[in-house]
Amino acid sequence: MASEKEAALAAVPSDSPTIFDKIISKEIPSKVVYEDDEVFAFRDISPQAPTHILIIPKVKDGLTGLSKAEERHCKILGRLLYTAKVVAKQEGLDDGFRIVINDGPNGCWCSFTIVIA
Template sequence: HILTSTTLNPSPMASEKEAAIAAAAAPPPADAPTIFDKIIKKEIPANIVYEDDKVLAFRDINPQAPTHILIIPKVKDGLTGLSKAEERHIDILGRLLYTAKLVAKQEGLDDG
């Protein structure tokens, strides 16, 4: 049998690597700007098909259908997904749905 020596303390490089991996795996802070925030602020280019003071609609960069358009609220107010919807979001949810109708008609999809 050959006995080998093991290091009880990892090297600084190993701990830095582990810290970097952990940081990459950690979710971003809740207030960190998302890609959608950056599109709204025009920091990232997007093919915008509709915009008003409340919502923004733009073509998906990786479409899953011949016409694939995303419609997002300009102000999140905690509405980061439909599961987060609360009564205070009724107006913006209605605006998003109405915008979907407008954009569908604009795109020649008014049959559904």
């Protein structure tokens, strides 16, 4: 966790291309579990749970963290949460699952993601 926090503190949230943008564009390979026009879900390369999937918006539109959300982001925020439910069902997590939203340097993440764990 310390290295995650250090990386988050060193990063500056912006609309510049991120590692997630490179994953979406397939510049960086990933194990895709769900994709549509608005969201992209893939397995974490260092899972912290038996099922650890990241769900990210394909178009940030300034949404670099939950604390940066504006009313115009309501649709994509809802879509991300709905996708978490769809992916959880797809993964057979019928007994329940946990959704984690990290935000900002103290949250150890600088880009908006939803994690199913």
